[in-house]
Amino acid sequence: MADDSKASNVGERYAQALFDLANDEKTVAAVEADLKSLKTALAESRELKLLLASPAFSAEDKAKGLAGIAAQAGFHATTRKFLGLLAANGRASALASVITGFEALSAAARGVVAAKVTTAVPLTAAQGKGVAAALRQALGKDPEIETRVDPSILGGIKVQVGSRLFDASLRSKLDSLKFALKRA
Structure with missing residues (x-):
C-alpha cells in the first residue's frame, strides 16, 4: 500500500x-x-x-x-x-x-464537485437529471457526473463523491444479508 x-x-x-x-x-x-x-x-x-x-x-x-x-x-x-x-x-x-x-x-476551480455514478444498466436522460438534481441539493454545488455501467452490482446505484461512497446497490444489500445470516 x-x-x-x-x-x-x-x-x-x-x-x-x-x-x-x-x-x-x-x-x-x-x-x-x-x-x-x-x-x-x-x-x-x-x-x-x-x-x-x-x-x-x-x-x-x-x-x-x-x-x-x-x-x-x-x-x-x-x-x-x-x-x-x-x-x-x-x-x-x-x-x-x-x-x-x-x-x-x-x-x-470551477466550483463544481466531481461525482462517479455506477449503475447496473445505463441511466435514461430523466434518471440522469434526477441524480444530478439530488446531488446538487445534497452537496450545495453543481455536480460533474461521470457515469459507469457495472452489471455486477445487479441493481440500484453507487455514488462516489471524493472519498465518500453512497452504496445503494443490490449487490451490497445481498452481501450484508449474507453476512447477517452467517452471524445468526
Missing part, C-alpha cells in the same frame, strides 16, 4: 504543477480535454497501460509512446510538453493519478 500512496502523492504533485501552468497560460480547458482523452485511452488500451507501468520500457520509450499519442490526437502544446516531462522524469506510471488530481483541481 505504501507504493500506491507514494505514486498517488507524486501524481498529485505533478497534477498541481500542470494545473498551475495551465492556469497561468489560460489553457485549463484544453489540457483537461486532452487528459480526458488520455483517461479514456488508458481505460481501453491494455498496451498503453503496459507501456506506462512496465519497467521493461525505458523512460525514452515511454516518452516516444506518449508523444506519438499526443501528436495523433492533436493535444495542446502544454499537454504534450508535460507528458514528455513526466516520461523523462520516470513518472509515466503515475499518469492515471495525475489525471485524477488534475480533474479534481479543475472542478474545484
